[in-house]
Amino acid sequence: NAGVTQTPKFRVLKTGQSMTLLCAQDMNHEYMYWYRQDPGMGLRLIHYSVGEGTTAKGEVPDGYNVSRLKKQNFLLGLESAAPSQTSVYFCASSQGVGYTFGSGTRLTVV
Amino acid sequence: GESVGLHLPTLSVQEGDNSIINCAYSNSASDYFIWYKQESGKGPQFIIDIRSNMDKRQGQRVTVLLNKTVKHLSLQIAATQPGDSAVYFCAVEEPPIIQGAQKLVFGQGTRLTINP
Numbered sequence: 001n002a003g004v005t006q007t008p009k010f011r012v013l014k015t016g017q018s019m020t021l022l023c024a025q026d027m028n029h030e031y032m033y034w035y036r037q038d039p040g041m042g043l044r045l046i047h048y049s050v051g052e053g054t055t056a057k058g059e060v061p062d063g064y065n066v067s068r069l070k071k072q073n074f075l076l077g078l079e080s081a082a083p084s085q086t087s088v089y090f091c092a093s094s095q096g097v098g099y100t101f102g103s104g105t106r107l108t109v110v
Numbered sequence: 111g112e113s114v115g116l117h118l119p120t121l122s123v124q125e126g127d128n129s130i131i132n133c134a135y136s137n138s139a140s141d142y143f144i145w146y147k148q149e150s151g152k153g154p155q156f157i158i159d160i161r162s163n164m165d166k167r168q169g170q171r172v173t174v175l176l177n178k179t180v181k182h183l184s185l186q187i188a189a190t191q192p193g194d195s196a197v198y199f200c201a202v203e204e205p206p207i208i209q210g211a212q213k214l215v216f217g218q219g220t221r222l223t224i225n226p
Binding site: 004030031033035040041042043044045048049050051056058059090092094096097098099100101102103104 | 111114119142144146151152153154155156159199208209210211212213214216217218219
């Protein structure tokens with residue numbers, strides 16, 4: 001079982017560039033989430049989705065956009081990357097209780 | 111909103127000893143609590159969970175204790191092994207739940223090191 005798959009695993013961006021992080025889940029989960037993980041700060045919720053075609057803001061949404069066009073995919077976009085967005089990004093999915101996490105995308109903005 | 115804190119950022123124990131990792135939360139209305147394990151370069155992995163109608167729950171070598179009076183949560187790992195070395199996070203479900211989405215608030219993590 002693949003579970004939750006994130007692509008890419010690593011990326012280096014220059015300030016001002018844009019990119020999209022892809023999250024795909026094969027468990028038919030209704031709910032999907034994007035978190036960022038920074039040293040000493042745990043995981044913070046960026047955006048989440050309660051179903052296909054719906055998205056909502058989390059704790060730290062500024063500078064990010066998301067889309068959920070298909071139930072199995074949840075995309076996180078950075079329109080104009082900033083050094084403050086250097087982080088490890090985790091996608092998760094759930095169906096009621098508990099999350100299944102992907103293995104993360106390490107993003108560096110220089 | 112909910113806030114979650116851990117008492118120690120690092121913990122070092124001898125192989126075979128028991129370890130206890132602590133966590134505190136702020137919202138007395140919180141109902142659901144989870145412990146995750148994160149190994150280097152990987153995503154968090156579910157260990158054990160507990161609901162507020164319970165004080166204790168046991169898994170394989172792990173026990174979670176919940177003290178709602180002081181809003182404290184702990185993870186006990188028995189007979190620690192080298193494979194237990196990781197960062198451990200507690201997570202608290204933030205009420206209210208919107209359309210069934212489970213919004214979790216994570217603590218900052220405790221890095222557990224097992225010494226041979």
